[in-house]
């Protein structure tokens with residue numbers, strides 16, 4: 001049985017879909033819910049998220065820097081946004097009161113994977129990405145651990161990305177310098193679920209480059225010569241011992 005407060009979740013999609021030319025669509029997703037973050041506002045062009053609204057300081061964040069030039073056009077003025085959000089919360093409350101015990105609460109089938117941003121090289125700084133898909137509701141707690149110890153530093157904030165099927169994706173980033181024998185985990189708690197989903201990451205041997213192959217051949221060859229010399233020496237030594245007996 002999910003906690004009663006969480007049953008009241010509703011995602012309000014004010015799908016202001018503007019069709020410019022047929023293959024292009026511009027959509028806006030506004031959500032409100034009882035858990036954190038209580039409100040979210042996202043702008044999507046085709047299937048790519050372009051902007052998100054920060055309700056703390058009424059600012060707009062581009063998803064990548066290239067979108068920065070359209071930042072001012074992304075969302076209506078703060079008072080309009082505020083009135084849409086208030087409407088969303090009132091609507092959610094009214095629907096919750098009407099539908100509790102009638103409609104089950106929707107849930108995603110969350111999956112978590114961890115991978116590196118750049119090809120792995122031991123001892124070289126890299127970024128671990130924890131990608132969480134099929135998230136619903138958009139209320140997660142993400143914890144990074146190294147060797148079972150919680151990492152409290154170097155944790156970047158995570159962001160929600162709206163998908164076409166009304167689920168979300170979320171990403172969390174961790175800057176690391178990985179060494180052999182390290183292990184990391186990304187642990188995700190989903191609102192209303194008693195489960196914690198854990199994805200592990202261990203540094204695996206990097207794909208051998210041509211240089212590495214040559215290096216390995218070289219060391220193999222050297223080792224071969226050493227063993228050959230040792231063998232010769234042992235034979236000689238054994239024979240010498242045998243002769244002196």
Ligand SMILES: *[C@@H]1O[C@H](CO)[C@@H](O)[C@H](O)[C@H]1NC(C)=O
Pocket residue numbers: 054055056057061157
């Ligand atoms: C929103 O803005 C506040 C204040 O500037 C900042 O502390 C916070 O990190 C921002 N949130 C996100 C998700 O960027």
Ligand SMILES: *[C@@H]1O[C@H](CO)[C@@H](O)[C@H](O)[C@H]1NC(C)=O
Pocket residue numbers: 056057058078079080082
């Ligand atoms: C954000 O906008 C709302 C609505 O206009 C306003 O009430 C609030 O004070 C603004 N917050 C900040 C930090 O500017």
Ligand SMILES: *[C@@H]1O[C@H](CO)[C@@H](O)[C@H](O)[C@H]1NC(C)=O
Pocket residue numbers: 127154155156175
């Ligand atoms: C992580 O590293 C990247 C460069 O690789 C840097 O731009 C970013 O600011 C770093 N993030 C943190 C939280 O240190």
Ligand SMILES: *[C@@H]1O[C@H](CO)[C@@H](O)[C@H](O)[C@H]1NC(C)=O
Pocket residue numbers: 139140141189190191192
């Ligand atoms: C995340 O952590 C906060 C503080 O510990 C807690 O109140 C909240 O219920 C947690 N959320 C989820 C989705 O587990």
